[in-house]
Amino acid sequence: MKKLIVCIAAALSVHTASQANVIYEWQGNNDATPYNIALRMEFSDAAVAKGSMQLDSRYGFTPEAGLVSFRYEFLGQWKPVVFDPVANPFLNGEYLQMDIGFRDDATLSGSFKAASRDSHIFMASAGNLFTVTGANSDYGMAGAGCSPFANCAGGTGVFKAASPSVSPAAAEVPEPGSLALVGLGVLGLARQLRAKRRKPARS
Numbered sequence: 779m780k781k782l783i784v785c786i787a788a789a790l791s792v793h794t795a796s797q798a799n800v801i802y803e804w805q806g807n808n809d810a811t812p813y814n815i816a817l818r819m820e821f822s823d824a825a826v827a828k829g830s831m832q833l834d835s836r837y838g839f840t841p842e843a844g845l846v847s848f849r850y851e852f853l854g855q856w857k858p859v860v861f862d863p864v865a866n867p868f869l870n871g872e873y874l875q876m877d878i879g880f881r882d883d884a885t886l887s888g889s890f891k892a893a894s895r896d897s898h899i900f901m902a903s904a905g906n907l908f909t910v911t912g913a914n915s916d917y918g919m920a921g922a923g924c925s926p927f928a929n930c931a932g933g934t935g936v937f938k939a940a941s942p943s944v945s946p947a948a949a950e951v952p953e954p955g956s957l958a959l960v961g962l963g964v965l966g967l968a969r970q971l972r973a974k975r976r977k978p979a980r981s
Contacts, residue, residue, distance in 0.1 A: 799846050800826045802886055802937040804908075810932035812913045812922035814853035815899075819886075819937065820846040826880045830888075835861070835874045848874060850892055850899055852913075854921030859894045871895055881906055884939035909934050 804817035825831045825844025833843040851858035860866050861874050868874060872894050879887040889902035897915040901908045910933040913919065924930035 799823060801940045803940045804935055805938050806933055806935035808932075808934050810910075810934065811924050812852055812899075812910060812919055812930045812933050814922050815913075815933070816849075816851050817899075817937070818847075818849045820848075821878075821880075822846060828880075830877075830879045832877045833874070834876075835868050835872075845874075845876065848892060850897075852915075852919060852922040854919075855897065855915065856917045857894070857896065859892055859897050859899070861892070869895070886937040906936050907934055908936065 799820050801820045822844045831844040848861040874892050876890040877888045885906040887903045887906050891900045900912040913930040918926045
């Protein structure tokens with residue numbers, strides 16, 4: 779009995795782990811500015827399984843939108859642009875607009891605009907290849923190769939799933955192995971209980 783319960787618990791934990799959030803990270807692929815930037819976006823597995831998501835923080839934000847967190851920074855930046863709907867929401871004058879698609883090759887497509895009170899970055903993609911259409915900071919972006927107060931643009935790259943690396947199709951369908959383990963465990967438990975009920979009581 780104890781072994782069966784342990785097996786069921788293990789199978790359930792495997793399935794639960796598969797429902798973790800999906801992190802996408804920026805991978806630049808040219809020498810155009812801004813370089814030395816780091817961009818990280820975390821989405822719920824439900825959003826990835828759906829295949830796309832849209833949000834505009836200026837009109838309110840709910841966790842159901844699918845974005846868990848957003849972080850952007852560049853070399854020498856005084857304060858990164860961080861958006862967390864619970865721990866670190868945007869303030870007045872700050873905003874995040876996103877129209878994102880989740881591709882089967884574990885990359886993103888679409889566009890977004892992120893602006894804090896002192897820094898901003900805008901990106902749009904053709905397929906999964908994103909281009910920086912605008913970036914700047916009140917503190918300058920020398921560490922990213924940009925002149926002070928000039929629009930910094932031209933850098934290209936992709937957002938690749940870093941952890942866990944799943945496609946929308948994979949996120950939508952539970953693992954057959956874990957479901958099979960759960961099913962076998964429940965079946966075995968039912969048989970054991972049935973046998974116990976049939977066993978005659980001792981006089």
